[in-house]
Amino acid sequence: MSQFDTIVIGAGVNGLVAGAVLARRGKSVCILEQGDTVGGMAGLTSSDGPALAHLIYNLNSRVRRDIGLGGKDWPFKSKALPTVSLSEDGKHVVVDGAAVRFADGSDHPQATACSDLIRRLTRYGDLLRQLAEAPPPGGDSPVSRAGLKQLWWLGRFGLGVKRLGKSEMRAFLQVLLSNAYDFILDELPDGRLSGILAADAVRGAATGPRSPGTVFSLIYRMGHGGDVTLPQGGTAAVMETLSNAAKQAGCTLKTGAPVVRILTDNDHVTGIETASGDRVYAKQVLSSVAPLPTARLAGLHHFDIEATRRIRNIRARGTTAKVNLRLSRAPVIPGLPGNLLGARLLFAPSADYVEQAFNPAKYGDMSSAPVIEAVLPAPQMDRPWLSTIVQYAPSDLSGGWTDAAREELLQTTLATLARISPTLPELVEEAQVITPDLIEQATGAPGGHWHHAEMSLDQLLTIRPANLLGRYAIGPKGLFLCGAATHPGGDIMGLSGRNAALMALEKTG
Amino acid sequence: MTLKPDYDVIVAGAGHNGLTTAAYLARAGLQVLVVEKNDWIGGAAVSRELHPGWTYSNCSYVCSLLRREIVRDLDLPKYGLQVIPYEGGASFTRDGNYFAYYSDHDALRREMARYSPRDADAYQRYSQAIMRQCRFIRPFLLRDAPDPASLRPRDLGEMAYLVKKAHGLGARELGETLRFWTMSIGDFLNEHFENDLIKAHLAGSGIIGTGLGVYSPGTAYVLLHHYMGDIDGGIGAWGFARGGMGAISAALAASFETHGGTIHTGAGVAEILTQNGRVTGVALEDGKVFNAPVVASNMDIKRTILRHVDRDVLPEDYVRAVDRFKIRGSSAKLNIALDSLPQFPAAPDHASFLRGDMHTSESLPELERAYDDWKIGRWSEKPYIDMLIPSQIDPTMAPPGSHMMTVFVQYAPYDLAVGGTRSGENWDEAQRKAMAETVVNQIEIACPDIRNHILHMEVRSPAELEREVGLTEGNIFQGELTFDQLFFNRPIPGYSDYSTPLKGLYICGSSAHPGGGVMGAPGANAARNILRRETRAGRMKGYAA
Incomplete structure (x- = not known):
């Protein structure tokens, strides 16, 4: 028998961060991971293929600070990648930071409009990031200390919006809830530009760019400056850094220990039981698994009927698959200079293309012409991996994800890639097709959804993952959610774990 | 009533909102002129006899949203408005079944x-x-x-x-x-x-x-x-205006005229006149000019600003925002004269729900696919239809024994895609006929013998709605009802108080908060704002002059 102050279930980004934050505040923490390695969904790999998450764009600086790796203590550099919008006619467009030009170096006629738009989105993103960096308000009396803190926090956000100036503030409040398709096309008629922004607005989501609320997602992505980075050593290195931070802070980290039950006594958590029957005791349990599996671990009888219904109604339809291709050599993309082969390569030739790709997903079919984000993490390497994210491949595919369906997805992906590099399919030596069902199997995330719960407006901020469950604590006393399903959501950001840890600390003092 | 050269307020467009604004202002003692391009009033709330003996509510067709405060303030029942609630509705299926919706819980x-x-x-x-x-x-x-x-x-x-x-x-x-x-x-x-x-x-x-x-x-x-x-306090209830939707416009007009207002039909606004950044009146298409310090436009914001106001007097930002205002046509309409009541074989005889709204869509994916067709510029292969036969409840709509059927069709694009181009011009007779065929096929799910009963059919695509009523792109709400165009964002952020950057020009149609539907709220709210802002400034003389 072992006793800790806090148990964290799951050693993904958020679990590790939550553990490290709590341990650094003097709590004894035990992190339990079902798999044999840490890293959760982001670090998910198949044999020696690249990890599921191949790029990082919003690892939060407050998270780094709170786990003891702030500022210069962060151990390695990440390289900001330019984005290339691939075009079938070889006239690719490069977006580097806010600078826009053609891949052959010539000027793009909409470069200024695009740069302005990116700068605007980044500015708005900066505001939304402030909302992400604290637990959402609610629940506390406005005269209590916690209540005052929330008021101060809200006031600061309000002031930030006000400081945009009158006309920018109006524009912000208008575009915040609008759809990416119209918003982008109003400014950028060139499909190569509108396509990649539309694709970014819906990445990982079960929605198309014409759906209202997609500008919000786009802004959210830009919340950390908008840079897309490729970490040295890949995602695995980031995960290792996080797990070292947790260990250094004093966390006990156990892998290969799937939790099968959250123990309770008198409506208060007392610990957990693992598959091997071991029990670990603690007064607080933070779970980085999704709300429904967490509730099941604790027992649904701890939840009233309304809470149960809300948890069951959380939408999490994964729509994104990972296709890793081992190539015999670096591919040739006509029109793309060799030095850009290592960029983030996007195939989304127009906003309409992205919307059309989404259509079949609504009815449980995969896109016949998918949106693809491809990265060659090491183009100079022998037999390099091409890591691609393919959208849309819905988790609820009609007929299920059989081997034949996976093969179809692979062929569709290759056919799409052949549109910009006709010789690429011939180079493929080995392929890994990681569909949402496999992601769910490996991680337990419902629907294999990147964010455990759809990042749509009705599941964000105070109502993430569901109404009245937005303050991390759920069900029996001492139980908290700390995964991507909570505010502010997924990606390799770490804020869900950090915010949940702060909330748990607040509850125990 | 004879026309005068000067008024306190000119309302451009005699739709239900324009008439509401006009009626409130006339009641406040102002001299108000309403100008209308068509020979009839009502905008999209009209009753028209397009086939002898049959009255079509050929645009809007049912009533619920009209605010009761407005009905009361303007004494509309006194001027002939009678709204008759209808009971329930039904959705019919291809395999011969139905789901009936009853207002009885x-x-x-x-x-x-x-x-x-x-x-x-x-x-x-x-x-x-x-x-x-x-x-x-x-x-x-x-x-x-x-x-x-x-x-x-x-x-x-x-x-x-x-x-x-x-x-x-x-x-x-x-x-x-x-x-x-x-x-x-x-x-x-x-x-x-x-x-x-x-x-x-x-x-x-x-x-x-x-x-x-x-x-x-x-x-x-x-x-x-x-x-x-609501109807008679029943929230969510819908009904027919006796005599068709034009009865609402007629009652509003009567209320307005009783209080001294004037309506001039047959000539629309050609230009909203300005001087030194302020409205001075309107010039009509027939050459007449009327002066007034205030013009309230019942036209949608795009039509008002982009077609009838000199761009040079408006800030560039504002014009751009208006240009980007989303106002997409997505619905069409069939108005049908029937020789007798058609059979609905799935339904029991004289079922109450046959007097309500009837549909033939069977699932959410079917409805979503209808939307996918619209996105690429086609009318839906299996459109959502909202059909009613008001003559069962309101005998004034058709000769005895005969019936009038109204069929609302969702989706039909304004900018129809034909041969690689997307334009409202593509809506020719052949396209309209083809769309009507699709819709009648859809009606046949509910009533297979419908074709044997059709005496006359009016087919209205979004392009007709734009041409006749003046709604840009045929959007029935004068602007999409999305978050970015609702509440303080409607119609343009910073101008949700019905004003425009041009002093004296107000928007009183559904482009303004709270939006479309035969509600009258934008009209009433605009009137309130005009009274507050302009009478205080002493610009309007009223009867005293």
């Missing part, structure tokens, strides 16, 4: 239980949730939307009212409200119901008139927009 429960006992239970929660949202939103309809970027006392006051109302909901309801407003009707229904047909029946109101699909976030609000009205 117990009957509805039994009908739902026929498909799913769980759904019958869920309906309790569903209708409560909708009703709560209706109660929350209704007080805002006849108030101004505050500009959050402004520190004017009025805006702060309205903002405080909003915060107070939101706070009054309590944490739980506030969360539910935030969710509801940002959800898709498909997701909302999926949370409550399991039966496809029941969901399809209820989802229709979430897409009527919009360029969104049942899975698009924000469509739950559109549903609310169709539920927040």
Whole structure:
């Protein structure tokens, strides 16, 4: 028998961060991971293929600070990648930071409009990031200390919006809830530009760019400056850094220990039981698994009927698959200079293309012409991996994800890639097709959804993952959610774990 | 009444909102002239005899949203307005069954239980949730939307009212409200119901008139927009205006004229005249010129600003924002004269729901696919139809024994795609006929012998709606009902108080808060703002002059 102050279930980004934050505040923490390695969904790999998450764009600086790796203590550099919008006619467009030009170096006629738009989105993103960096308000009396803190926090956000100036503030409040398709096309008629922004607005989501609320997602992505980075050593290195931070802070980290039950006594958590029957005791349990599996671990009888219904109604339809291709050599993309082969390569030739790709997903079919984000993490390497994210491949595919369906997805992906590099399919030596069902199997995330719960407006901020469950604590006393399903959501950001840890600390003092 | 050269206010367009604004202002003692391009009044709330003996409500066709405050203030029943509620409705299926919707709660429960006992239970929660949202939103309809970027006392006051109302909901309801407003009707229904047909029946109101699909976030609000009205205090109830929708316009016009107002038909506004950044009057297409310090435009904001105002007198930002205002045609209409009542073989004889709204869509995916067709510039292969036979309740609509049928069609694009181009010009006779064929096929699901009864059929695509009524792109709401174009964002952020950067020019149509539907609220709110701002400035003389 072992006793800790806090148990964290799951050693993904958020679990590790939550553990490290709590341990650094003097709590004894035990992190339990079902798999044999840490890293959760982001670090998910198949044999020696690249990890599921191949790029990082919003690892939060407050998270780094709170786990003891702030500022210069962060151990390695990440390289900001330019984005290339691939075009079938070889006239690719490069977006580097806010600078826009053609891949052959010539000027793009909409470069200024695009740069302005990116700068605007980044500015708005900066505001939304402030909302992400604290637990959402609610629940506390406005005269209590916690209540005052929330008021101060809200006031600061309000002031930030006000400081945009009158006309920018109006524009912000208008575009915040609008759809990416119209918003982008109003400014950028060139499909190569509108396509990649539309694709970014819906990445990982079960929605198309014409759906209202997609500008919000786009802004959210830009919340950390908008840079897309490729970490040295890949995602695995980031995960290792996080797990070292947790260990250094004093966390006990156990892998290969799937939790099968959250123990309770008198409506208060007392610990957990693992598959091997071991029990670990603690007064607080933070779970980085999704709300429904967490509730099941604790027992649904701890939840009233309304809470149960809300948890069951959380939408999490994964729509994104990972296709890793081992190539015999670096591919040739006509029109793309060799030095850009290592960029983030996007195939989304127009906003309409992205919307059309989404259509079949609504009815449980995969896109016949998918949106693809491809990265060659090491183009100079022998037999390099091409890591691609393919959208849309819905988790609820009609007929299920059989081997034949996976093969179809692979062929569709290759056919799409052949549109910009006709010789690429011939180079493929080995392929890994990681569909949402496999992601769910490996991680337990419902629907294999990147964010455990759809990042749509009705599941964000105070109502993430569901109404009245937005303050991390759920069900029996001492139980908290700390995964991507909570505010502010997924990606390799770490804020869900950090915010949940702060909330748990607040509850125990 | 004879025309004079000078008025206090000129209202451009005799739609129901223009007439509402005019009637309120006339009651306040101002000299008001309404000018209308058509030879008849009413805009999209009209009754027209296009086939001898039959009256068509050929645009809007049912009534619920008209605010009762307006009915009362303007004494509309005194001027002949009578609204007759209709009972329920139904969705018919291809395999010869139907789901009936009854306004009688117990009957509805039994009908739902026929498909799913769980759904019958869920309906309790569903209708409560909708009703709560209706109660929350209704007080805002006849108030101004505050500009959050402004520190004017009025805006702060309205903002405080909003915060107070939101706070009054309590944490739980506030969360539910935030969710509801940002959800898709498909997701909302999926949370409550399991039966496809029941969901399809209820989802229709979430897409009527919009360029969104049942899975698009924000469509739950559109549903609310169709539920927040009332008839005789019955929230969510719909009815027919006796004599067709034109009866509403006629009553508004009579109320207006009784208070000294003048309506000039047959010549639309050619230009809104300005001098030194201020409105001075209007020049009509027939060459007449009328002077007034205030012009209220019932036309949609795009038409008003882009076609009738000299761009040089407006700030560039504002014109760009108007240019980007989303106003997409998405619906068509068939108005049909029937020689007798057609058969609905699935329904029991004389079923009450045959007198209500009838549909033929069977599932949410079917509705969403209808939207996918629209996105690429085609009318839906299996459109959502909302059809009614008002002559069963209102005998004034057709000769004895004969009937009039109104069929609303969703989706039909304004910019029809033909041979690689997308344009409103593509709507020629052949295209209209082909679309009508699609719709009649859809009607046949419910009533297979419909073709034998058709005496005359009027087919209206969004292009006709634009040409005849003047609604840009044939959008029935004068602008999409999406978050970025609602409340303080409607029509343009910073101008939700019905004003424009051009002094003296006001927007009083559905482009303004709270939006479309035969509601009258934009018209009433615009009148209030005109009175507040312009009479205080002493620009209007009223009868004293």
